[in-house]
Amino acid sequence: MSLLAPPGVIDSERFRAFGPRHLKEISEKYGLSGEMREAVRLISQVLPFRVNEYVLSQLIDWERVPEDPIFQLVFPQPGMLDENDMATLEKLSADRADKLLLRDAVRDIRSRLNPHPSGQMEHNVPTLDGERLAGVQHKYRETVLYFPGQGQTCHAYCTYCFRWAQFVGDADLKFSAPAPDRLIAYLRRNPQVSDVLITGGDPMVMSTERLRSHIEPLLDVETVRTIRIGTKSVAYWPQRYVTDQDADDVLRLFEQVVASGRNLALMGHFSHPREFSTDIAQQAVARVRATGALVYCQAPLIAHVNDDADTWAEMWRRELAAGAVPYYLFVERDTGPHEYFKVPLAKALGIFQSAYRQLPGLARTVRGPVMSATPGKVVVDGVEETPDGRFFQLKLAQARNPALVGRPFRARYSTDAAWLDDLELDETVPADIAAAIRGTAPH
Secondary structure, rough: OOOOEEEEEOOOOOOEEEOOOHHHHHHHHHOOOHHHHHHHEEEEEEEOOOEHHHHHHHHHHHHHOOOOHHHHHOOOOOOOOHHHHHHHHHHHHHHHHHHHHHHHHHHHHHOOOOOOOOHHHHHHOOEEEOEOOOOOOEEOEEEEEOHHHHHOOOOOOOOOOHHHHHHHOOOHOOOOEEOHHHHHHHHOOOOOOEEEOOOOOOHOOOOHHHHHHHHHHHHOOOOOEEEEEEEEHHOOOHHHHHOOHHHHHHHHHHHHHHHHOOEEEEEEOOOOOHHOOOOHHHHHHHHHHHOOOOOOEEEEOOOOOOHHHHHHHHHHHHEEEEEEEEEEEEEEEOOOOHHHHOHHHHHHHHHHHHHHHHHOOOOOOOOOEEEEEOOEEEEEEEEEEEEOEEEEEEEEEEEEOHHEOEEEEEEEEOOOOOHHOOOOOOOOOOHHHHHHHOOOOOO
């Protein structure tokens, strides 16, 4: 397939982000109610809010607002913050004299929203020559996560995002590397690392020239065999691969990576099948695949957006039809507005199994429900009925300690448990797995 822009595609507008200060403009154009506008204004002082014209005009069904799933996905909603916190924000933001008190209140609310779940700061940051490596996480033996500083924003922000702390302007909460030189030094000393996941934020907000400056040095490290890019760009700004000024340049960069003998995988985040429904999104996936890059698709199961089986089955079928690989259905992490978005594990398992049964064989590559927790990726495999009661069947699909991967264990069934910490492990669970799950194993 040619890397030239497809015939008949009309050049899109230049990318423009809208944030809290554009709420009046959005309201006037799309009919956002005054009550909802005020709620978004208040909540966005704590949680990040960003959207763009493509999402506003092509993905949101304004006739269904506020219940529309894409609207729920990108606009902060009443119920995401505690009523007392909302009252505090309303009171303090009404008077400029309370600006310092408002700043302190915002910081306090954020600190109670578990900004860095699963031991990211405590257990995941490696060291080089005795110093913590900025903008790098190393949780699993084979894989390093890299956060280039220029890619720590997104084309639009998901309200459920577990990396919301990257976007709120607090340097103490942010992972960010100014350049790849220290990462390269670390990789050379750790040849067991074969995969580098470039993440954020969204690396695809960078220009191709900037992205190249972070990717090309990786090609000089022979032990790095797979480069992944975690991105929501195909869903929120597919123009990046079709009509943007350097769309062809970025595809040539992808070709260069593939030609070097590496796997290049675009880890696409798709939360709802509507994100895959536009012509330009389909063209974006086709153009990426034409470079030899792979496209994998993953997202969490989230209340108000995609918490039903038919939505997931439709999305996985669309991904397969586009030549992408359904990969993970995650459990929403215990961070940010978790109470608003969480789905109990029992319900999540039922949704996954019901959707999975509707799929053709080639789409049954997807795994879930998966909790990306402190010890690793914990899969809820099923429910076991025994004379002693019901149990969740669990296993680690990935783990800090590779010896734990794939070994089954179980926990007491619960209709309310929504995260690993809510589960009661059975007494038969092997000691090393129990220690990892309970956080008593060495990291």
